[in-house]
Amino acid sequence: MVKRTGTRPRIVVSADGRGVVGHAGARLLADIADATGLTRACSEAFAGLRQRRGGHEPGRIAVDLAVTLADGGKAICDLAVLRDQAALFGPVASDPTAWRLLSIMDSAVLRRLSTARAQAREIAWAQRIDTSGGLPQTTAAGQPVPGLVLDIDASIVICHSEKEAATPTWKKSFGYHPMFCFLDNTREALSGLLREGRTGSNTTTDHITVLDDALTQIPDEYRHGTPILIRSDSAGCTHGLLTHIRNLRATGIDARFSVGVAITEPIRQAILTAKQHLQWVPALDSDGEPRDGADICELTGLVPDDGYPPGTRFIVRREEPHPGAQLSLFDTVEGLRHQVFATDTPPGNGSIQFLEARHRGHARVEDRIRTGKDTGFGRFPSRIFAINAAWLQLALTGIDLLAWTQMLLLHGTLATAEPKKLRYRLLHVAARITHTARQTRLRIAETWPWATDLVTAFDRLTALPQPIT
Structure with a gap:
């Protein structure tokens, strides 16, 4: 008789899970954009641009696109990963809205976006010095x-x-x-x-x-x-x-x-x-x-x-x-x-x-x-050069978000890991969202090998010195 080895447990698959989210670790990227003042600075960079009444704020759309690229997204349609998980990422713009934003990002807007990145970088470096000494x-x-x-x-x-x-x-x-x-x-x-x-x-x-x-x-x-x-x-x-x-x-x-x-x-x-x-x-x-x-x-x-x-x-x-x-x-x-x-x-x-x-x-x-090239600029989405130039700047912003996350929130091998490893171990992890005592809790499986690293990163994020506004 041949003994069967290495078999996997039998499973029954259904689509009725509630409160479950994927890419839970990518919330770190969105939050580090807020903690360094990048989201606010991007909002100022896009101030004055025409937008629909009650529509999505342009600076926030730019940050969401940068988060998507940092998380491994390849195209604008990958915004759906954030948009379809409102409990984790909040309201996220539709693909046509994101396209419209890219189409109005002329050279003047790109210069202001560059200034926004510089302002956020100054805060990120100051936070690094306050928390790590240099x-x-x-x-x-x-x-x-x-x-x-x-x-x-x-x-x-x-x-x-x-x-x-x-x-x-x-x-x-x-x-x-x-x-x-x-x-x-x-x-x-x-x-x-x-x-x-x-x-x-x-x-x-x-x-x-x-x-x-x-x-x-x-x-x-x-x-x-x-x-x-x-x-x-x-x-x-x-x-x-x-x-x-x-x-x-x-x-x-x-x-x-x-x-x-x-x-x-x-x-x-x-x-x-x-x-x-x-x-x-x-x-x-x-x-x-x-x-x-x-x-x-x-x-x-x-x-x-x-x-x-x-x-x-x-x-x-x-x-x-x-x-x-x-x-x-x-x-x-x-x-x-x-x-x-x-x-x-x-x-x-x-x-x-x-x-x-x-x-x-x-x-x-x-x-x-x-x-x-795996973080945005390996594939350009449009036939129009100006839109692709704007896409490049958002890809650079996404790379900065990864760098600030590692520089400020992670220690050990994860602080120097390449994005692919970071996504596989932290950013793409699944979790459950629960609501208790007027709090929204993100619960990561306790058996996940890097669960402690992720929880510690969120704790360090909360403890970062906040810029004076």
Whole structure:
């Protein structure tokens, strides 16, 4: 006789449950928008816009859309998850109403929405300092990186239908080519710019626009009182951008750059000279331990000035190529993979090993963009470019809501988890709503492994210092 193992209990399914809600943890996102003043600031941003008598408040609609995207929604119709659970989320606008809001979000409204995000960010950072003593700190080679670290990068978003300004891309795909700036310390999405697919990666004006928009998102006391490191890949290594970063110091912003450098013929000659005449030192891993098969060397003085800002330093890394590494003909001949970056961090502010590990941390922005594509900007809803540009800003707002939730309300692994894990464990949990003693209670199953984390998060939310209105 064969013994049956691993069988599931038999169930009978019916649709007569009462007081049961899904996505209960997503209420954290809606409440953190209120606690940071984002909902109120969005209402002010949309003040004066025409709306129907007794209709939904436009600022609240924008926040509900951001919550939907942060919760994993892909389209406007996903608002139904919130709308059909009024006991948990309150009244939520219909899909046509949400479409109308997006259609009237012109450049002036988007600027006011950006201001609303900046105001809420200032409150969120103040709450973080009051509750935890300071902002999260970026590390490299096992050492803290002083101040704030901004990462700029662009990525292709493929469109599977004809949309305004969607064009063939340099990767022979079709879609948009937006550019972003993320804050590595907190994983907040500071700014984003929707662009045509054909737009180049090293467009100086776009880099400057995205950087300046990101800087306006940083509260004044940090923008003018904290070192700010701006990282980019080789697309950001343009004289215009580097000069712009250098000129920021004249405005009181202590900005430095760390950008990748394309390996041109002068760079190749500098590497060959360094190979013969200079000392190479081992590269370091993120924990500060030597990295096998990787060495670094400073090329400053061997690379022609070629219009770089005074004080620019060049550092090269060589390593044994890993499977799948992209090798140039130069790398193939030399048998090692080479990467070069430029920085204006002066000598005495960290070894070249630290500076190289610090620059290598820019790769984390790829994860930010990857998860961001699952948080709204991986799919654009409209054929109209202006509506898609508004959608991008709401997606960035949703990313901020996730970052503030983790920064203010969660500890341990959940505070650093990617959105997919956060949704699976916290945001999408089911619960029961009951009404007792004039209170509405959200009851989470006591056997749910992360029930305590969710309850603790709601408790911390209630205890957050409230902004003075």
